Amino acid sequence: MLLLTTLLGAGQGLFLALYGADLYDAARGRASFAPPFVAAAVAGSLALAGGGLAASFFHLGRPERAWRSAAKWRTSWLAREVIALPLFMLLAALYGVLHWLGMLQAALFAGALAAAACLALYLCTGMIYACLKFLQEWHSPLTVLNFVLLGSASGFTAATALAAWFDAALEPGYRVAALILLALAAASRAATLVRNARLRPRSNLQTAIGVKHPQIAQKAQGAMGGSFNTREFFHGADAARLAGVKWFAGLAGFALPAALLALGSPAAAFAVQIAGLLAERWVFFAEARHPQNLYYQAIS
């Protein structure tokens, strides 16, 4: 799941960066926009998105049935994401092909559709987590905002790196945009951390077992070994390790890439940023306190 959301987010961000530049370029009357850059950016975007998709595919228990997962799009954000993701990739590829063929107006139109699919995909991916109302750490519009900003920040860093190689005229603009997005993403993620620190859990052992006594302690979970419930929802790391990963995520996901971008090595910035964002996503999963944990606190 870490790989899926991080890589996919970066791929989407890269496409948005590309399309944004294309619009700007079109507005300026098609001054310069090297076709190799477009090809590289589309390829990179599709590669990142495809890599994320492959990662998610293999995390399923029964991947051979994955084709069923679009069935409940009326109620399930995961099903909606399963529709939006291939749609985005298809439209992005179409945009790339049209651009390569020189049909720039048609490409712009296809790009608009792809950008809309891209934003819808960010929404779906974020809402998968944000719609679970008792996962209070996730149930907030900040979750969706973080997905958009973090993905866009990494995508724009990738665009800066590609521009450095293929179309140097675009690089300064992309670098500024990437830095701004990094700052916004850092602010949004920090706001989430502040919000989560202030959360008061609505569930406690009293509501979990319905006994109205202030002191309740679990003595046995009904199993001496582990179970799915103890493996899936617990990250297994102690407080020190969690803090360490948080610091790493902050440094490698935001501070270092900003420095590297400013210093002019966007490729290194992107590599460091992806590592940092993977850590950030781990923190996102680790900080969620699922109410079911109340039932699995002590092994006797």
Next chain:
Amino acid sequence: MTQLALVIDLNVCVGCHACVTSCKAWNTQGEAGPLSDQNPYGKDPSGTFFNRVQTFEVGQFPDTHTVHFPKSCLHCEDPPCVPVCPTGASYKRAEDGIVLVDYDKCIGCKYCAWACPYGARELDEAQKVMKKCTLCVDRITDAALAERDRKPACVLACPTSARLFGDIHDPQSEVAIAIREQGGYALMPEWGTHPANHYLPRRRTEARVREEDLQRFDNPLKVDGLLPKPATGEPALDDVTTW
């Protein structure tokens, strides 16, 4: 609208785990596939169970109560696990309100497990699909079984009759009466899932012991004093009678 559910009486549950083992046995021998175990005789056993009995200690030593707490899927009336399933494998039956998983559609994405605040769903490591309590739907709908056997295995196995089964929407059913008269409650009501399974609370039984109950106030030995004893030289009854 029928809503079948269990009512679990925490007042009489002794934590014997009969419901756990009978559930495991019934569902492992069924057609849907076994509830797999990993390393069952080894150091870190782990496995799929629909029903677990947990133990909580309420209060501070020495004023403690031990509460044994069986937990299985609560078959919520507004189940959070159903809308999130992307394939539709997770569904709630309209005819009796049981929430089920279609093992042929489930892709094992675990979204439903994250969506359940009670931790009722588990991924079976062998079959790689999500599994949970089925309210023994194969038992309760099996016409070949006798009427008294058409209940979930855990209900039949419980030695203290701590588990009751029935339709909570039918005011005359055993479970509806129990909930009404004994203050049955739902778990984690703050999330609005409206679980169908209810729990009956612990009841304190007190016996008042009065001073006069320990000693009979009309004790003839006390009122009349001791039996008359003859002088040492005289014959006593013991000398002339035999028992």
